[in-house]
Amino acid sequence: MSRWFCLILISILAPLHSQGGEALTLYTSRNTELIEPVIQAYEKAFGVKIKHINGAAGSLIQKLIREGKNTPADILITVDAGHLVHAADQNLLQKVSSKILEQSVPSALRDSQSRWFAVSLRARTIFYNADKVEPKELKSYSDLADPKWKGRLCLRTSRKVYNQSLVASLLGRMNEKDLSRTLSGWVDNLARPVFTSDTHLLEAIANGKCEVGIANTYYLARLQRDGQAKNVKVFWPSKENGGVHVNISGVGLVKESKNKEQAQKFMEWLVSEEAQKIFANANDEYPVVHGVPPVPVLKSWGPFVSDPTPLTEIGKNQKRAILLIDKARYR
Amino acid sequence: MRRSYLSLLSLVYLAILLAPVLFLFLDAGEPVQLDSTLVSEAILNTGLVSVFVVALCTFFGVSFAYWQVFYQTPGQNFLHIMTLMPLAFPAYVLAFVYIGNLGASSDWGIYHWFEIQGQTWFLVFILTLALLPYIYFFSYLGLQWVRQSEWETEKLLQSGLGSFFRYAVWPHIGFFVVSGQVLVLFEALSDFGAASVINTPVMTTLIYKAWFDLFSFAGAVRLALWFSVLIFIVLFVELYMKSYRSGPQGSNLDPIQRQKLEGVKGLAVLSLRCLYILLAFTFPLLQVLLWAFQIHDTESLKATLWAGLHTFILSVCVAVTVIAVSLLLAFLFKKFKQLSSFGMIFSSVGYGIPGTILAVSFYGILRTLFTEVSVTLLVGTLILSLSYKFLSIGLKPIGEAVIQLPQNLDEMSLLFAVSWWQKMRVYWGPYLRESVIISLFLISLEVMKEMPLTLMLAPSEYPTLSIQIYNLTSEGEWEKASVPSLILVFVGMISVFLVKISQKEGPHES
Numbered sequence: 140m141s142r143w144f145c146l147i148l149i150s151i152l153a154p155l156h157s158q159g160g161e162a163l164t165l166y167t168s169r170n171t172e173l174i175e176p177v178i179q180a181y182e183k184a185f186g187v188k189i190k191h192i193n194g195a196a197g198s199l200i201q202k203l204i205r206e207g208k209n210t211p212a213d214i215l216i217t218v219d220a221g222h223l224v225h226a227a228d229q230n231l232l233q234k235v236s237s238k239i240l241e242q243s244v245p246s247a248l249r250d251s252q253s254r255w256f257a258v259s260l261r262a263r264t265i266f267y268n269a270d271k272v273e274p275k276e277l278k279s280y281s282d283l284a285d286p287k288w289k290g291r292l293c294l295r296t297s298r299k300v301y302n303q304s305l306v307a308s309l310l311g312r313m314n315e316k317d318l319s320r321t322l323s324g325w326v327d328n329l330a331r332p333v334f335t336s337d338t339h340l341l342e343a344i345a346n347g348k349c350e351v352g353i354a355n356t357y358y359l360a361r362l363q364r365d366g367q368a369k370n371v372k373v374f375w376p377s378k379e380n381g382g383v384h385v386n387i388s389g390v391g392l393v394k395e396s397k398n399k400e401q402a403q404k405f406m407e408w409l410v411s412e413e414a415q416k417i418f419a420n421a422n423d424e425y426p427v428v429h430g431v432p433p434v435p436v437l438k439s440w441g442p443f444v445s446d447p448t449p450l451t452e453i454g455k456n457q458k459r460a461i462l463l464i465d466k467a468r469y470r
Numbered sequence: 471m472r473r474s475y476l477s478l479l480s481l482v483y484l485a486i487l488l489a490p491v492l493f494l495f496l497d498a499g500e501p502v503q504l505d506s507t508l509v510s511e512a513i514l515n516t517g518l519v520s521v522f523v524v525a526l527c528t529f530f531g532v533s534f535a536y537w538q539v540f541y542q543t544p545g546q547n548f549l550h551i552m553t554l555m556p557l558a559f560p561a562y563v564l565a566f567v568y569i570g571n572l573g574a575s576s577d578w579g580i581y582h583w584f585e586i587q588g589q590t591w592f593l594v595f596i597l598t599l600a601l602l603p604y605i606y607f608f609s610y611l612g613l614q615w616v617r618q619s620e621w622e623t624e625k626l627l628q629s630g631l632g633s634f635f636r637y638a639v640w641p642h643i644g645f646f647v648v649s650g651q652v653l654v655l656f657e658a659l660s661d662f663g664a665a666s667v668i669n670t671p672v673m674t675t676l677i678y679k680a681w682f683d684l685f686s687f688a689g690a691v692r693l694a695l696w697f698s699v700l701i702f703i704v705l706f707v708e709l710y711m712k713s714y715r716s717g718p719q720g721s722n723l724d725p726i727q728r729q730k731l732e733g734v735k736g737l738a739v740l741s742l743r744c745l746y747i748l749l750a751f752t753f754p755l756l757q758v759l760l761w762a763f764q765i766h767d768t769e770s771l772k773a774t775l776w777a778g779l780h781t782f783i784l785s786v787c788v789a790v791t792v793i794a795v796s797l798l799l800a801f802l803f804k805k806f807k808q809l810s811s812f813g814m815i816f817s818s819v820g821y822g823i824p825g826t827i828l829a830v831s832f833y834g835i836l837r838t839l840f841t842e843v844s845v846t847l848l849v850g851t852l853i854l855s856l857s858y859k860f861l862s863i864g865l866k867p868i869g870e871a872v873i874q875l876p877q878n879l880d881e882m883s884l885l886f887a888v889s890w891w892q893k894m895r896v897y898w899g900p901y902l903r904e905s906v907i908i909s910l911f912l913i914s915l916e917v918m919k920e921m922p923l924t925l926m927l928a929p930s931e932y933p934t935l936s937i938q939i940y941n942l943t944s945e946g947e948w949e950k951a952s953v954p955s956l957i958l959v960f961v962g963m964i965s966v967f968l969v970k971i972s973q974k975e976g977p978h979e980s
Contacts, residue, residue: 194930207842336946339575
C-alpha cells in the first residue's frame with residue numbers, strides 16, 4: 140500500500156524537479172494537438188528535447204510573473220496578439236535580434252521592439268448563409284449593427300479574447316461613441332443569445348437559425364472538410380470598409396530564459412517553410428511567411444485585405460474594448 | 471491554565487483563522503477599471519441569487535421533507551435517496567447540461583419563449599436544483615423530532631397546517647432548517663462555476679475577470695475586499711446565532727406514524743417530487759452519459775486521466791492535512807475545554823468565505839512573502855488554502871469523537887507508559903476511525919468539486935478535473951466536458967450513499 144502511494148507521489152512530484160533537465164521549455168496557450176506536431180518535427184530535426192506546458196494565456200502570463208527569475212520557461216506562444224503585447228508590457232519578453240525573423244515576418248505582424256513575432260495568421264471575418272443573404276448586402280463589421288440585420292445576426296460571447304481583440308481593432312478607427320453604438324446595435328440584432336463557440340455559431344448559420352455572424356476562418360475550414368456547412372460563405376470586408384480583422388498565433392522569447400540561443404533557433408525555425416506548413420496547416424491558419432501557400436480550402440476563399448491597425452495598438456486597446464463591451468451589455 | 475494564556479491562545483487561533491481576510495483589509499488593492507453598471511449588476515445579482523435560492527430551497531426542501539416524514543407514498547425510500555442524489559452534481563455541471571441543451575446552440579428553439587443565457591433567474595433555477603437537498607436533508611432530520619401526539623392534537627383542534635407548522639413543527643426543525651439555510655446561503659454566495667457557464671455577472675466572476683482578463687491583481691484585491699465585507703456580515707450573524715442555537719437533545723419516543731397520501735393530492739405530491747428528481751438528477755445524468763459516450767478522442771481522454779490523477783493527489787493531500795490539523799485542534803480543545811466551543815464555532819469561517827476571495831488573499835500573502843513563486847510553493851499554497859476552506863468538515867466529526875473518548879484511556883496509556891504514536895494507534899484509533907474515514911472521504915470530494923480556488927491557484931502543469939471542465943465549457947465543448955464531469959458525479963454519488971448509511975436514522979431509532 141505504502142509502496143503504491145510512494146510511486147504515485149513520485150510520479151506527480153517528479154515534474155516539479157525536472158525543470159532544469161529539458162533543453163527548451165515552452166509555455167503555450169495553443170492546444171496540445173496543434174503544438175505537438177511542431178515540437179515533434181523540431182525534436183526530430185535537431186535532437187533537442189522540448190517540454191511544453193499548456194494553459195490559458197492569462198494563467199501562463201501570471202505564471203511567468205510569479206516565477207520571475209526562476210522561471211523554467213524559454214518561449215511563450217499565445218493565440219492572440221493582446222496577450223503577447225501584455226506580456227511584453229509586463230517586461231516578461233526580451234528583444235530578439237534576428238535577421239531571419241525580421242525578413243520573414245512582415246512588420247505589421249511583429250512587435251516594433253522585436254519582442255514577439257507572428258507565426259500564423261487567423262482571420263476573424265463575416266460569414267453568411269448563402270441561401271438567405273446576398274453578399275452585396277454585407278459591408279463591414281460595424282454595418283452588422285444596422286437594423287436591417289435585426290434577428291439575423293449571431294455572435295460568440297465577448298468573454299472570448301478573439302472578440303475582445305476584434306473590438307479593440309475597431310477602436311483603432313472608430314471613436315468610443317460610435318463603437319458603443321455599434322456594439323449596442325450588434326446586441327439588438329442578435330437572433331439568438333451569444334454562442335460559446337465559433338463552431339456552434341457557424342452550424343447555426345448553416346441551419347438557418349441565423350443568417351450572418353463573425354468567426355475565425357479555421358472553424359469553417361474544419362467543418363467544410365467534414366462535409367458540413369457547405370452553404371456558409373466567407374465575406375471579406377474591403378479596404379474601404381476597414382479590411383479584415385486578423386489576429387495571430389505568436390511567439391516571444393522569455394526574458395529570464397536560460398537557453399536564449401536555443402530558444403532563438405527554435406523561433407527562427409518556426410518561420411521556415413517546413414515549420415510554417417506544419418504550424419499553420421495543423422489549424423487551417425494562414426502562414427505568415429510570404430510564398431508559403433495556405434491549405435487549399437483557405438486558398439479557395441480568395442485573398443483579403445487586412446485591417447491596417449497594428450497588432451500592438453490592438454493589444455493596448457484591449458482593456459478599453461472590454462469596458463465598452465461591458466457597457467453595451469454584450470455578454 | 472492561567473486565563474491570560476488562554477486568551478492569548480484564543481487570540482492566536484483567531485488571528486490564524488482570520489489572516490487571509492485581514493490581508494485584504496491591510497492591502498486594500500486599488501480600483502479596477504470596470505463598467506460601473508456591470509459592478510452594480512454583479513452586486514445586485516449576487517444578492518438576488520442568494521435570497522431567492524435560499525427561499526426556494528427552503529420552500530421546496532421543507533415541503534419534500536414534510537411529505538417524506540408524514541406521509542406514505544409509493545417508493546418512499548427510493549424517493550428519499552433520489553432527492554439527495556443531486557448533491558452528487560456540482561452546480562456548474564448542471565449549468566452546462568442545461569445551457570448545452572437549451573442555450574443558443576440547441577435545436578429546441580426554447581430561446582424563442584425565454585432566454586436562459588446570462589439570466590439571473592436561470593442561475594437561481596440551477597442553484598436551487600443543486601442546493602435543495604441540503605435543506606431537505608436537514609429538515610428531514612429535524613422532522614424526526616416531531617411527536618405523533620402533537621400531530622394528533624393539532625388534527626383534533628383543526629387549527630390548520632400553518633398553525634400546526636408554527637407551533638408543533640417549527641420548534642423541532644427550526645435549528646435544522648436554519649443550519650441548512652446558512653449552508654445554502656454560503657454556497658449561493660460562493661458560486662462561481664454555474665455563474666460562469668450561464669454567463670451571469672456576480673461578484674465571484676467579477677473578481678476573476680479583474681485578475682485574469684484585465685490582469686489587475688490589485689483590482690481583484692479591491693473587489694474581494696468589498697465582497698468579503700458582505701460575507702463577514704453574514705458570517706458573524708451566523709456565528710452569533712450559532713452560539714445561541716442548539717439542536718434538540720434526548721430522544722423522541724413518540725415518532726410520527728406515516729399516513730397514506732391518496733387521491734389527487736397524493737398524485738400531485740408524487741409528481742412534484744419526481745419532477746424535481748428528473749430535472750436535478752435523471753436528465754442531467756443521462757445527458758452527461760450520452761455526451762461522454764460520444765467521445766472517442768484519445769487525447770481528450772488522456773488529458774482527463776491526468777487531470778483525474780492530479781485531482782486525486784490534491785484531494786488526498788488536502789484531506790490528510792485537514793485530518794492532521796483537526797486531530798491536533800480536537801486534542802487541544804479536549805485539554806483546554808474553555809477553548810472548545812469558541813474554537814469549533816470559528817473553525818467554520820473558511821467554509822463561509824468564497825473560493826475567489828480565498829484565492830486572492832492567499833496569493834496576495836504569498837506574493838508579499840516571496841518575490842518569486844515556484845511551482846512547489848504554489849502547490850503548497852493551494853493545499854493550504856483548500857485545507858483552510860474545508861477545515862470544518864474534518865474538525866466537526868473528529869472534534870466530537872475526541873470529546874467522547876473515555877477518560878480511562880488516558881489513564882491506561884499513562885499506566886503502561888506507551889508512546890504518543892502507540893497511544894493514538896492502539897487506544898484512540900478504534901474510537902476515531904469512523905469519523906476520520908468519513909471526513910477523509912467528504913473532504914476529498916469537496917476538493918475534487920471545488921472550482922474557483924483551484925482554477926485561480928493551481929499551476930498550469932497540474933490541471934484538475936474542475937479546471938478541465940471550466941476550460942472546456944468556456945469553449946462550448948459540452949461532450950468533452952462531460953467525461954471529467956462524470957467522474958465527479960460518480961464520486962459524488964458514492965458520498966451521498968456514504969452520508970445516507972452513516973446517517974443516524976433519527977432520535978426514535980437511536
